[in-house]
Amino acid sequence: MGDRGIRAGRLGWLALLPVLVAAQLAQDDEAPPLIPRDSLPTPFVRTAPLGVEELAEGFGASQEVFDLGRRLFFDPVLSPLRSVSCASCHQPELGFADNRKLSRGIEGYLTLRNAPSLLNKGLSEKVLWDGRAATLEDQVLMPIENPEEMGLGKAAAVNRLSSDPSYAAEFQKAFGREVDDAALAAALAGFVRGLTAGDSPVDRFRDGDVEALSADEEAGLWIYEGRGRCWRCHNGPNFSDESFHNTGVGAIEGVPEPGRFAITGEDGDQGRFRTPGLRMLTKTAPYMHDGSLGTLAEVVEFYRDGGNANPHLSDRMGKIELTDEEAAQLVAFLEAMSR
Secondary structure: OOOOOOOOOOHHHHOOHHHHHHHHHHHOOOOOOOOOOOOOOOOOOOOOOOOOHHHHHHOOOOHHHHHHHHHHHHOHHHOOOOOOOHHHHOEHHHOOEOOOOOOEOHHHOEOOOOOOOOOOHHHOOOEOOOOOEOOHHHHHHHHHHOOOOOOOOHHHHHHHHHOOHHHHHHHHHHHOOOOOHHHHHHHHHHHHOOOOOOOOHHHHHHOOOOOOOOHHHHHHHHHHHOOOOHHHOOOOOOOOOOOEEOOOOOOEOOEOOOEOHHHHOOHHHOOEEEOOOOOOHHHOOOEOOOOOEOOHHHHHHHHHOOOOOOOOOOOOOOOOOOOHHHHHHHHHHHHHOOO
């Protein structure tokens, strides 16, 4: 459920938005958004695999709530003309992300940010690229309200679901009451919290299986945890510190996007965006909040170069001295988190 519509910030950046959006329209696939079918196994068993065991704490939603959220997630019922669903921007086969730089909502509108993966979102607190949603329950309703994403609105969504006997019965079964905003949010958030990824070769290597990684992948791990300095922001079970940093992504001629600043108003938050998790990366390209980097090799090159200069660039940034072979080994390590 991608970000949209944060337009507060520095005038220098805002003046560029019409040009950037027009350019993106020219570059992006003009095809309308898909409505992916529910391709998940049935029954879908919520698990907390190796490496993300603490996710089990978020599996508090009942099976009825989870199943209702699953139905809502894939059903275009939450858009006015039933033309998009939550899954349109968060496709299961793409790691619950999108393969476009920017996703398309109703009437072909482009979102302003790349759709992030929904895997392991139960580990996050402040949600979305700029952290403006305090909880998943807050976040899942935002695209329904946004006129350029799903655009139905909470009140209309509640009315539509209430008038559908099948949905009305499912809400009654799951929550013991009629459809309301809180129940709609709880159902969708309960489903998202059940979407997990773990038990990768990296997890198994760290758990003691010394044969889990190839020689190049293991070399990439040591670069990741050493000279690459990746671990400083990409740590924890989802390989994210769940914090916000200015790496220069999106900065143009030294002017960063507002990022977290648009939410907090604090000057130090200029250009800061959430650290994304690194699991299932081979499925979730393109990368960064603006979808500007198409491959993992490009991501590694971006960090080798020290990011894009701007007055608020994080002091964690700086050129990383790697040979081309070492850069390829770091990519191999990142790819290993997707198996």
